[in-house]
Amino acid sequence: MCRIFIVICFFLFSSVLFGQSQWIRFSISVKDIPCEDVPKQLTLSSVFAGKDSVLLKEQFSVCQKYLEIPKIPGVYTVQIKTQLYELILVDFKIEANTPDSISLGEFKLKEPIAQLDEVTITGVQRKFIEIEADKTTLIVKDNPVLSISSIYDAILKVPGVMPYPGGGFAIGGQLATVYFEGVPSSLSTDDLMNLLKSLPANSVETIEIISNPGASFDANVSGAVININSIGKATKWLSGTVTLSYGLNQNQKISPSLVLNGRQSRWSWQLQMGYSNNERSNRDTSERVFNSFNPQIGLNSDRKEQTRNSYYYFKPSVTLNLSKRSSLMLNYNGSFGDNKINGNSVTASQSISPAVELRTDYKSRNYGMGNEGIAKFRQEFDTLKRVLNVTAFYSNYQNKSKRSNTQRISATDDYSILDYYMNINRFYLRADAEIPFEKIKFYLNTGVKYSLMDVKNIGSYNLNNSSSDIFDNPFYTSVIDFDYVEDNLAAYVDLKKKLGKKVSIGAGLRAENFSLRRASNVTSTARNNYFNFFPSFNAIYRMNSMVNIIGTYSRKIGIPNFTQYDPNNSGYYDSFSSSSGNTQLKPNFYDNAQFKITVLDYAQFSVNFTHSQFLNLNEVVVAPNSVQTVQTYRTYNNVNSMNYFLAIPVPFALFTKGLKFMDDPVDVDKMSFLYIYTSYTKTSISGYNYVNPNKGMWTLGVYSQFILPWKIRMNIDYYITSKGNYQIYEFVRNRSAFDVILSREFYDKKWKTSISFEDIFNTDQSNARVSFPNIQMNSYSKQDTRIIWFKVSYSFGKVEKNDSDGLNLPNVGGE
Numbered sequence: 139m140c141r142i143f144i145v146i147c148f149f150l151f152s153s154v155l156f157g158q159s160q161w162i163r164f165s166i167s168v169k170d171i172p173c174e175d176v177p178k179q180l181t182l183s184s185v186f187a188g189k190d191s192v193l194l195k196e197q198f199s200v201c202q203k204y205l206e207i208p209k210i211p212g213v214y215t216v217q218i219k220t221q222l223y224e225l226i227l228v229d230f231k232i233e234a235n236t237p238d239s240i241s242l243g244e245f246k247l248k249e250p251i252a253q254l255d256e257v258t259i260t261g262v263q264r265k266f267i268e269i270e271a272d273k274t275t276l277i278v279k280d281n282p283v284l285s286i287s288s289i290y291d292a293i294l295k296v297p298g299v300m301p302y303p304g305g306g307f308a309i310g311g312q313l314a315t316v317y318f319e320g321v322p323s324s325l326s327t328d329d330l331m332n333l334l335k336s337l338p339a340n341s342v343e344t345i346e347i348i349s350n351p352g353a354s355f356d357a358n359v360s361g362a363v364i365n366i367n368s369i370g371k372a373t374k375w376l377s378g379t380v381t382l383s384y385g386l387n388q389n390q391k392i393s394p395s396l397v398l399n400g401r402q403s404r405w406s407w408q409l410q411m412g413y414s415n416n417e418r419s420n421r422d423t424s425e426r427v428f429n430s431f432n433p434q435i436g437l438n439s440d441r442k443e444q445t446r447n448s449y450y451y452f453k454p455s456v457t458l459n460l461s462k463r464s465s466l467m468l469n470y471n472g473s474f475g476d477n478k479i480n481g482n483s484v485t486a487s488q489s490i491s492p493a494v495e496l497r498t499d500y501k502s503r504n505y506g507m508g509n510e511g512i513a514k515f516r517q518e519f520d521t522l523k524r525v526l527n528v529t530a531f532y533s534n535y536q537n538k539s540k541r542s543n544t545q546r547i548s549a550t551d552d553y554s555i556l557d558y559y560m561n562i563n564r565f566y567l568r569a570d571a572e573i574p575f576e577k578i579k580f581y582l583n584t585g586v587k588y589s590l591m592d593v594k595n596i597g598s599y600n601l602n603n604s605s606s607d608i609f610d611n612p613f614y615t616s617v618i619d620f621d622y623v624e625d626n627l628a629a630y631v632d633l634k635k636k637l638g639k640k641v642s643i644g645a646g647l648r649a650e651n652f653s654l655r656r657a658s659n660v661t662s663t664a665r666n667n668y669f670n671f672f673p674s675f676n677a678i679y680r681m682n683s684m685v686n687i688i689g690t691y692s693r694k695i696g697i698p699n700f701t702q703y704d705p706n707n708s709g710y711y712d713s714f715s716s717s718s719g720n721t722q723l724k725p726n727f728y729d730n731a732q733f734k735i736t737v738l739d740y741a742q743f744s745v746n747f748t749h750s751q752f753l754n755l756n757e758v759v760v761a762p763n764s765v766q767t768v769q770t771y772r773t774y775n776n777v778n779s780m781n782y783f784l785a786i787p788v789p790f791a792l793f794t795k796g797l798k799f800m801d802d803p804v805d806v807d808k809m810s811f812l813y814i815y816t817s818y819t820k821t822s823i824s825g826y827n828y829v830n831p832n833k834g835m836w837t838l839g840v841y842s843q844f845i846l847p848w849k850i851r852m853n854i855d856y857y858i859t860s861k862g863n864y865q866i867y868e869f870v871r872n873r874s875a876f877d878v879i880l881s882r883e884f885y886d887k888k889w890k891t892s893i894s895f896e897d898i899f900n901t902d903q904s905n906a907r908v909s910f911p912n913i914q915m916n917s918y919s920k921q922d923t924r925i926i927w928f929k930v931s932y933s934f935g936k937v938e939k940n941d942s943d944g945l946n947l948p949n950v951g952g953e
Contacts, residue, residue, distance in 0.1 A: 159683050160209040160232055164216070164242035165202050173201040173247075206639070206683050209238070218245055269686050269736050272352055272644060272676045276345040288383070289342055290334040293364060296347055300817070300837065300857075306331070309349055312361035312730075312748060312779070319367055321512065321531065322356070333451060333473075335414070338381040338395060338931055343367050349746070350690035350730050352674040353630040353646025354570070354583055357695045368408070376400050377935020387925045389417035399935065410453040418445045418922060425916040430762040435490055437714065437765055441483035448476045463518035471510040471533075478503050485714055490765070494547065498712045502541035509534050525572040535562040542609055545602075545713060552602045555612055556711060560595040579636035586629045593622040597706035602713070618707075620658040622700040627651050632674075640681070646674040652695070652725070656703045661721050668725055670695065688734040696726030698754050702771045709769055717769040724773045727751040740787045740813070750777040753823070755866055760912040767913065774866075776824040780834075785815035813841040821865050828863070829909045835862035835869065853879040870916070871905040875923065891930045897923040 166173050211233050218226040226245050268275040276296045293299055293307060300308045307314045316323045316330060323330050346365040348355070355363060378398035385391035395412030419442075426437045455469040478501075485496040510533035517526045536559075543554040566589035573582040598614040632646035649671050657663040674692040681687060701708070702719050709717030727750065734744035757772035790810040820834030839857035846852055858874035876899050881892035902923040907916050 159206050159238070160236070161239040162205040162207065162216075162242060163203065163239065165244045166218070166247065167201065167244055168247040204639075208683050209236070216242060218247075269688070269739050270642075270678065272348060272350070272690065274347045274349070276347070278339050278342045278345055288335045289337045289339050289345075289366060290331065292339040292342065293334070293345060295841070296345060299347065299364070300839075307364060309347065309362035309364075312746075314362040314364050315359050317363055317365040320365060321529075322359070333414075333449070335393065337410070337412070338379055338397070349734075349744075350674070350676065350692045350732050351694070352644065352676065352692060353632045353648040353672065354585065356587075356626075357628065357648055357650040357670070357672040358626075358652075358697050359694060377933075379931055379933045381929070381931040383927060383929045385925045385927045387922055389419060389922055391416045391925070404459045405456060407454070407456045409455075410451070412451055414447075414449045416445075416447045416449075418447070419443070420445065420919070420921050423918045426765075426767070427914045428760065428765055428912060429914060430760075430764075430912040433489070435487065435765060437485060437487045437490075437494075439483055439485040439714075441481060441710075443479055443481035446478045450474045465516045467512075467514040467516075469510075469512045469514075471508070471512075473506075473508040475504070475506040477506075483712065485712065487765075496545060496547045496713055498543060498545045500541060500543045500711075502539065504537065504539040506535065506537045508536075523572070523574055527570045527572075529566075529568050529570075531564070531566050533562075533564045535564075536560065541711075543711060544606070547713060551606075552604060553606045553608055554601045554603065554711065555599070555608050555614075556601075556707060557598045557612070557614075558595065558706065558708065560593070562594075563590075563592045565590045581634040583632040583634075584630065587626070588628075589626045591622075591624045591700075593620075593700045595620045595622075595704055595706055597708070599707070601711075618658055618660055618705055620704045620706055621656070622703060623655045624697070624700070625653050641677070641679050643677045644675070648672040648674075650695070652697055654697070656700075656721055658705050658721075660705055664721050668695065668697075670727075684738050686734075686736045686739075688732075688736070690730075690732045692730050694728045694730065696728060696754075698723045698725065698771070702754060714765060715767050715769070720771045722773075723754050723771055724752045726753050738787070740785065742783070742785050744781075744783045746779075746781040746783075748779040750779070751775070753777040753865075758908075758910050758913055758915065760910070762912055764912075774823050774825060777821065779819065779821040781817060781819045783815070783817045785813065788812040788814065810844045811842065815839045815841075819864065821863065823866065826866055827909060828868070829907065829914065830868060833862045835864055836860040849882055851881050853881070855879075866908055868907040869905060870907050871903075873901070873903060873905075874899075875902040888933050889930070890933075892927075894927040894929070896925050896927065900924040 209232060213229065213231050216228045216230070228242055230240070230242060268277070274296070276292070278292055294301065344367045346367065348363040348365065351359050351363045376398065378396065381395045383393040393412065393414040398409045400407045422441045424439050428435045428437065450473065452472040453470070455467065458466045460466055481500050483498045487494045512529065512531045515528045518524065519526070539558040541556040545552050566587060568585060568587035570583065570585035575581070597618045599616045600608050600612070600614050628648060628650040630646060630648040632644065634642065634644040636642045651667065651669040654666045655663070672693045672695070676690040677688070679687040702723055703721050704719040705721065707716050707718060729749045732744060732746045734742060736742040753774045754771050755774060757770055759768045759770055760766070788811060790812070816839070817837045818834050822832060837857060837859045842854045844852040855877040856875070858872055860872055861869055875897045877894060877896045878898065879892055879894040881890065883890050900923070903918070903920040905918050
């Protein structure tokens with residue numbers, strides 16, 4: 139089997155590296171003015187399942203144009219649009235015996251029509267991934283593999299994206315930041331994951347993966363960026379999608395959503411609204427060994443939680459076309475969350491004399507409400523696409539949390555209440571200019587930004603009271619009032635240059651100043667200012683139409699999240715456990731470098747290296763000869779992380795047709811394939827005392843599609859992660875999951891249905907070991923990940939993308 143796999147990979151890569159290219163040439167002429175003065179935009183598209191798909195888009199000004207595309211038999215169309223001239227359409231065919239270079243002749247531009255100057259080539263092959271020097275773009279619209287998925291599922295189908303331990307996404311072994319239309323999300327990890335799982339993927343046009351963000355992104359973005367771009371404007375007055383998802387195991391999960399798009403002559407609008415109700419069971423166990431005692435003392439706990447999370451969102455937006463070259467987008471995002479937790483735990487030790495058994499029952503309810511507004515003005519100054527964007531953003535998020543504990547130890551009961559009120563205000567104003575110089579293939583982006591965040595969190599406590607009356611008539615014996623202010627001023631310049639047809643390079647520099655102030659009634663006021671320059675670089679060499687070689691570098695800063703500074707006891711609490719922030723944390727400074735080779739976009743090999751001058755991670759603090767633990771944070775120095783990633787697609791047609799498969803049109807709707815990927819990540823932290831030798835972690839994954847009778851599509855997804863170390867954690871057991879999805883489309887793909895079986899073998903769990911001074915901990919965590927999902931969606935109307943229309947997906951944004 140291994141030998142067969144090696145042979146398949148050899149033939150696949152050989153056919154790719156030495157496959158034929160088709161050269162297409164044509165000329166453009168126009169009366170009265172030089173044709174070089176007419177700005178042009180080239181779009182290379184294909185037809186898949188009867189629909190056009192963009193393969194490549196670039197601006198040009200030359201009169202003689204040469205194109206290189208894969209030599210795939212089919213019927214193509216060249217479409218030329220101009221801002222001042224009539225539309226030109228030319229059809230041509232490519233066959234197996236077509237010469238490697240063909241001429242389409244001369245295209246004469248005739249007056250008048252007001253359209254964007256554009257060249258579009260449509261063919262037979264759909265391309266769902268676009269590779270550029272600074273990003274990878276997944277085309278979600280009309281993607282048959284993602285047609286019934288949520289946005290969360292779609293993100294995990296992007297090569298190189300994996301679930302991050304503790305929630306979120308990891309790229310190159312680093313936590314990724316999620317953006318909506320270029321605006322970073324300010325939602326908590328749980329709220330963001332709930333939103334992404336409830337939003338249908340067919341409400342999204344593209345998902346961009348920026349593995350090494352450049353100078354135009356905030357310096358505080360230390361890892362990769364996942365940018366989600368909306369579906370385009372409606373061609374009819376009303377279009378949209380209705381989606382219903384229902385999950386069933388021992389709990390119930392339901393998520394209905396509605397996306398509406400509308401358009402009139404000078405304005406367009408979009409509305410997203412939905413609701414999710416997610417019931418979840420969770421079990422956590424821990425074994426704590428306190429090694430400052432002689433003999434050592436062990437303390438074991440078993441905690442079970444039942445969570446019900448309800449989340450509502452309402453997100454309207456409107457785009458006004460003020461003139462042919464200017465637009466204004468207005469957007470409001472409203473959200474409300476209600477999270478209920480009921481849990482109990484047993485903590486016991488036989489090595490303490492007398493033996494200890496602590497039983498804790500706790501309840502908590504958390505209300506969160508967010509209101510956000512964004513306004514974006516876009517002005518194009520001339521036909522050369524010089525653009526100014528001005529964006530203003532404001533958000534307010536309020537959270538109220540109430541928690542009650544009942545503890546029994548040694549036949550004695552005590553009672554605790556922990557209440558919190560948090561108020562977060564964010565504001566930013568930014569201006570960005572895009573200045574292309576088409577004749578010399580040089581592009582300049584520059585901008586400035588000012589942002590302000592103000593956080594207030596008041597924690598009120600009455601701990602270990604002897605009376606349960608505090609539940610009905612609460613009063614507090616202590617209060618922690620925490621204030622945090624962060625303001626930021628930045629300016630950047632980003633340069634890009636094309637060197638011939640095969641090489642593009644980019645370089646950027648960002649100057650950014652951070653001013654932080656944090657204060658509370660239990661700690662002294664701390665102020666810090668950080669000013670630095672953050673360079674970035676990227677380059678791509680297109681060896682041929684199928685092979686790309688990419689290198690990137692960036693320097694970033696990671697300001698600790700305000701929750702890591704906050705001294706409030708916001709985590710789990712009992713007589714042996716509490717939590718607190720650390721006001722002395724330092725910012726993380728990162729140097730990120732990546733080298734990547736892609737073949738046919740889907741096959742790729744990459745190496746990512748990150749050096750962190752400082753890195754803030756969790757720490758458990760235990761005093762000598764004590765069994766009370768405080769979970770907090772610590773700054774580690776000199777942290778290095780290396781990640782390797784390899785992905786190979788294997789179409790099953792290679793077994794039946796051999797290399798002739800490469801000459802046939804590719805239709806993903808009708809193709810069965812196997813997508814194999816593997817990664818290796820190793821992090822080294824100087825100053826951390828590893829209990830066992832530091833070993834990296836391997837992940838092996840397989841994603842496959844099988845086309846079954848009756849137009850049923852079956853997708854199988856499996857991954858397994860080995861034992862090994864990630865940052866300070868040692869995972870002592872493999873972690874894996876096996877999913878199966880059956881889907882079918884009806885009525886010209888308007889109705890889409892699916893049934894999915896997730897974590898069929900119930901093996902998605904975490905078993906980790908970690909060591910700190912005076913304590914060693916072993917933990918186990920398991921959620922109710924084995925579940926059956928039923929999903930159905932109905933789409934009506936039609937949409938098309940227009941880049942000048944501004945933002946159409948309501949941003950779930952932050953600073």
